[in-house]
Amino acid sequence: MVITGRVPLLLLVGLVPLVGLGGFGPAWAVGTLLAWLALVALLIGTDVATAASPRRIRVERDLPDAVRLGEPVRATLLLTNAGRGRIHGIVRDAWTPSAGAAPSRWPLDLPPGERRAFATTLTPTRRGERRSEQVTVRSLGPLRFAGRQATLVAPAAVRVLPPFNSRRHLPSRLARLRELDGRTLLQVRGQGTEFDSLREYVRGDDVRSIDWRATARNSALPGAGRRLMVRTWRPERDRRVVIVVDSGRTAAARIADETRLDTAFESSLLLTALATRAGDRVDLLVWDRRIRARVHNASSAEVLHRMVEAMAPVEPELLETDWTSVPGQIRALTSQHAFVVLVTSLEGAGSARGLLTTLPQLTSRHTVVIASVTDPAVVSMTTDRRDRDGVYLAAAAERSLLETARLAAAVRRMGAEVVTAPPEDLPPALADRYLALKAAGRL
Amino acid sequence: MTAVEITPAATPTLRQAVRRLRFPAIVAVVVVVLALIGLFTAGGVNAGTPFGPDNPAPAGAQALRSVLEQQGVAVTRVSRLADVPAGTETLLVDDADGLVPAAGWRALLPRAPRLVVVHPGVVALGVVLPAAREAGRPDGTTASAGCSDPIAQRAGSMDLTGVSQSLRVIGGAATTCYTDTSGGGGQLVSGTTQGTHVVLLADGTAFENAHVAEDGNAAVALNALGAHRRLVWYRPDPLDPSIGGRITLQQLTPAWVTPLVLLLFASGLAAALWRGRRLGPLVVERLPVIVRSRETVEGRARLYQRTGARLRAADALRIGTIGRLAPTLGLSRLATVDEVATAAAGALGRPREEIRGLLLEAEPRSDADLVRLSDDLVRLEAAVTAAVRPDAPRSAPQNGTSR
Numbered sequence: 001m002v003i004t005g006r007v008p009l010l011l012l013v014g015l016v017p018l019v020g021l022g023g024f025g026p027a028w029a030v031g032t033l034l035a036w037l038a039l040v041a042l043l044i045g046t047d048v049a050t051a052a053s054p055r056r057i058r059v060e061r062d063l064p065d066a067v068r069l070g071e072p073v074r075a076t077l078l079l080t081n082a083g084r085g086r087i088h089g090i091v092r093d094a095w096t097p098s099a100g101a102a103p104s105r106w107p108l109d110l111p112p113g114e115r116r117a118f119a120t121t122l123t124p125t126r127r128g129e130r131r132s133e134q135v136t137v138r139s140l141g142p143l144r145f146a147g148r149q150a151t152l153v154a155p156a157a158v159r160v161l162p163p164f165n166s167r168r169h170l171p172s173r174l175a176r177l178r179e180l181d182g183r184t185l186l187q188v189r190g191q192g193t194e195f196d197s198l199r200e201y202v203r204g205d206d207v208r209s210i211d212w213r214a215t216a217r218n219s220a221l222p223g224a225g226r227r228l229m230v231r232t233w234r235p236e237r238d239r240r241v242v243i244v245v246d247s248g249r250t251a252a253a254r255i256a257d258e259t260r261l262d263t264a265f266e267s268s269l270l271l272t273a274l275a276t277r278a279g280d281r282v283d284l285l286v287w288d289r290r291i292r293a294r295v296h297n298a299s300s301a302e303v304l305h306r307m308v309e310a311m312a313p314v315e316p317e318l319l320e321t322d323w324t325s326v327p328g329q330i331r332a333l334t335s336q337h338a339f340v341v342l343v344t345s346l347e348g349a350g351s352a353r354g355l356l357t358t359l360p361q362l363t364s365r366h367t368v369v370i371a372s373v374t375d376p377a378v379v380s381m382t383t384d385r386r387d388r389d390g391v392y393l394a395a396a397a398e399r400s401l402l403e404t405a406r407l408a409a410a411v412r413r414m415g416a417e418v419v420t421a422p423p424e425d426l427p428p429a430l431a432d433r434y435l436a437l438k439a440a441g442r443l
Numbered sequence: 444m445t446a447v448e449i450t451p452a453a454t455p456t457l458r459q460a461v462r463r464l465r466f467p468a469i470v471a472v473v474v475v476v477l478a479l480i481g482l483f484t485a486g487g488v489n490a491g492t493p494f495g496p497d498n499p500a501p502a503g504a505q506a507l508r509s510v511l512e513q514q515g516v517a518v519t520r521v522s523r524l525a526d527v528p529a530g531t532e533t534l535l536v537d538d539a540d541g542l543v544p545a546a547g548w549r550a551l552l553p554r555a556p557r558l559v560v561v562h563p564g565v566v567a568l569g570v571v572l573p574a575a576r577e578a579g580r581p582d583g584t585t586a587s588a589g590c591s592d593p594i595a596q597r598a599g600s601m602d603l604t605g606v607s608q609s610l611r612v613i614g615g616a617a618t619t620c621y622t623d624t625s626g627g628g629g630q631l632v633s634g635t636t637q638g639t640h641v642v643l644l645a646d647g648t649a650f651e652n653a654h655v656a657e658d659g660n661a662a663v664a665l666n667a668l669g670a671h672r673r674l675v676w677y678r679p680d681p682l683d684p685s686i687g688g689r690i691t692l693q694q695l696t697p698a699w700v701t702p703l704v705l706l707l708f709a710s711g712l713a714a715a716l717w718r719g720r721r722l723g724p725l726v727v728e729r730l731p732v733i734v735r736s737r738e739t740v741e742g743r744a745r746l747y748q749r750t751g752a753r754l755r756a757a758d759a760l761r762i763g764t765i766g767r768l769a770p771t772l773g774l775s776r777l778a779t780v781d782e783v784a785t786a787a788a789g790a791l792g793r794p795r796e797e798i799r800g801l802l803l804e805a806e807p808r809s810d811a812d813l814v815r816l817s818d819d820l821v822r823l824e825a826a827v828t829a830a831v832r833p834d835a836p837r838s839a840p841q842n843g844t845s846r
Contacts, residue, residue: 002720003713011710022699033702037709044722056493059450082449092722105722126731134721150454151723170493186657253736260445315731348739375736382763388810389748395756409830
């Protein structure tokens with residue numbers, strides 16, 4: 001049961017007869033008061049009794065399954081009146097605040113047997129699954145004094161995917177990948193480079209790549225003339241890329257208005273998009289003390305889609321990451337030599353100890369890159385030395401930079417590579433490192 | 444038209460709500476009933492009017508009144524001075540609060556041949572029996588009659604539990620009975636003023652329901668009050684204008700004011716219900732943890748500052764400077780401090796000892812020293828950068844972010 005603003009107003013109107021009749025004596029005053037209260041109660045009761053039932057409604061929804069963070073999406077609520085009375089009132093769709101639903105309530109005028117659509121625009125503000133569990137219908141009586149209200153169970157969910165803002169870096173990296181393809185010379189002909197084809201020499205090709213045997217054979221052919229043939233190479237293909245994202249305690253830290261985990265996801269997505277185009281196969285593991293998300297053996301067409309779906313609900317856990325189990329997890333993903341990317345943080349010897357003890361196991365089998373977000377604020381702290389507090393802050397910042405540098409050096413000694421960058425630069429930096437390793441044939 | 448499948452509701456229907464609330468409602472009713480039963484059997488929590496003729500509480504005087512009525516005395520209750528009839532046989536005045544003024548007592552005195560005053564105050568004593576005075580708390584818990592008054596003669600001794608007032612007589616013709624052990628004051632004083640036989644009972648506590656059955660207390664009261672067939676029990680009303688009571692605000696306001704306030708209250712309540720009713724239940728939002736990344740650095744800075752770890756802070760700053768100077772001067776990353784100092788001195792044309800002191804030896808003794816050292820390091824870095832690369836802009840000291 002609900003009442004509207006007309007009830008207090010009507011009660012106030014009762015002051016007129018009360019003052020008018022109350023002058024005759026106390027009994028008149030009390031009688032008028034009781035009579036007026038009874039009148040109002042009667043009107044409320046009549047209105048509640050004659051209001052159409054808010055329960056005789058069928059709720060349907062029309063909304064997409066998933067949306068990228070930051071993009072608006074249209075969700076439609078369809079209400080069918082299955083009762084006999086005309087429902088007049090208000091309806092509310094209970095989206096969580098982070099779903100960014102606007103509007104979330106509408107005036108309702110629903111004749112019996114008819115259906116109406118109520119459109120809202122969802123602009124989610126956070127990754128993950130944004131839900132609406134209920135739809136509340138308030139049906140007012142003909143006098144608009146009071147009515148009935150019911151909450152209907154109509155669950156809906158929209159999956160908010162990581163934004164993948166770093167995809168703007170993809171075209172330039174793909175162009176560099178194409179440059180690698182069909183190049184005549186690789187500085188280092190590693191074990192992973194593959195012979196591609198023979199073609200005619202053109203001005204500008206490295207003379208060292210001329211295949212004399214093929215040239216000789218070609219000249220022997222009738223009508224071929226004296227043409228020089230060069231060998232072309234293409235980068236290795238069908239390598240395994242395993243991305244391990246650390247979703248533990250340190251991933252919750254917010255750097256430049258983005259958690260480390262979000263940056264890690266951006267980097268992973270850019271690397272995945274690039275590696276998939278380059279013909280490599282990408283697996284993903286989001287890990288703290290257990291598997292938070294895992295993408296394995298996805299075909300190149302769907303790997304990106306599966307990855308964003310898997311990442312969507314993951315939030316950082318306030319746990320210390322268990323690095324000792326990571327080699328086992330990677331072994332479960334691939335038994336071959338792989339390009340393993342660990343997206344974590346290199347900050348402070350305490351939190352990185354587990355990583356350092358496990359790293360040799362990984363570097364002995366795989367090519368390992370550790371990608372870590374640095375905080376530009378810490379770097380800027382070292383320069384702001386206006387007063388005593390600033391100097392101490394600068395000293396602490398220098399100390400933390402030193403620790404990071406030492407950790408990176410230790411990691412390099414163990415045979416892994418390190419990529420550190422501020423949040424917005426980490427995805428392209430990681431992609432560049434991938435391209436460099438690929439060009440060098442070290443995958 | 445085919446029946447449309449309706450969506451189930453989470454809100455309970457009226458029947459479900461009643462069923463759900465049945466048990467709590469039964470419990471509530473049982474509790475209320477038990478509380479009411481307890482209230483009635485315990486005789487009320489409120490003590491009621493002290494020495495009130497209708498008050499059955501320990502502090503009341505209903506027992507006394509009932510016994511008087513059983514003995515055939517007609518008790519009439521009066522609360523206004525003007526209502527006290529002129530032809531009264533016995534008049535009991537219970538004026539514990541001292542409301543009746545001297546003029547009131549003078550008016551009361553001739554109205555009855557026998558005037559019994561309980562709790563007489565200074566004003567009352569001055570009019571009805573000028574020889575009597577207040578004498579404070581009596582000593583001991585019992586008092587024997589010790590006088591010739593027939594009331595006391597017949598009653599025997601009195602129990603003084605809870606009694607805090609007594610009277611004594613200075614000069615004048617009056618009898619004092621039930622004088623306490625130290626001989627200070629008595630409980631019963633009788634005398635005659637302007638032809639009226641005046642009986643003063645110093646403290647009504649002895650005749651309240653709780654104590655009236657002790658010793659001869661009941662007999663004293665009954666003897667004092669039951670001398671005639673009709674008794675007027677006068678208990679002054681503070682609002683009585685004839686004893687100086689004021690007209691209250693309530694008497695002046697119109698009759699509709701209280702209902703009006705009630706109606707306004709009802710309207711406010713309705714407004715609260717109208718605004719307070721939510722359109723459906725609250726939505727729960729699970730919020731993620733937010734950890735600011737610079738907190739650890741700030742915490743360490745405060746730790747340095749609080750413990751006065753100046754040398755440690757200075758060393759951190761120096762290591763940063765040396766790390767940036769080495770590549771600027773074209774030295775390897777692993778160059779020693781001496782090599783860096785020598786190279787910097789060469790580049791700037793300054794004594795090597797001075798730069799070595801700045802980079803290694805100087806020990807800051809105070810915070811001011813530390814700030815000075817920090818400034819010197821910044822200047823050194825800028826000077827070296829300017830000397831080595833005159834065209835380069837003065838870049839902020841910065842560690843390589845990507846390597």
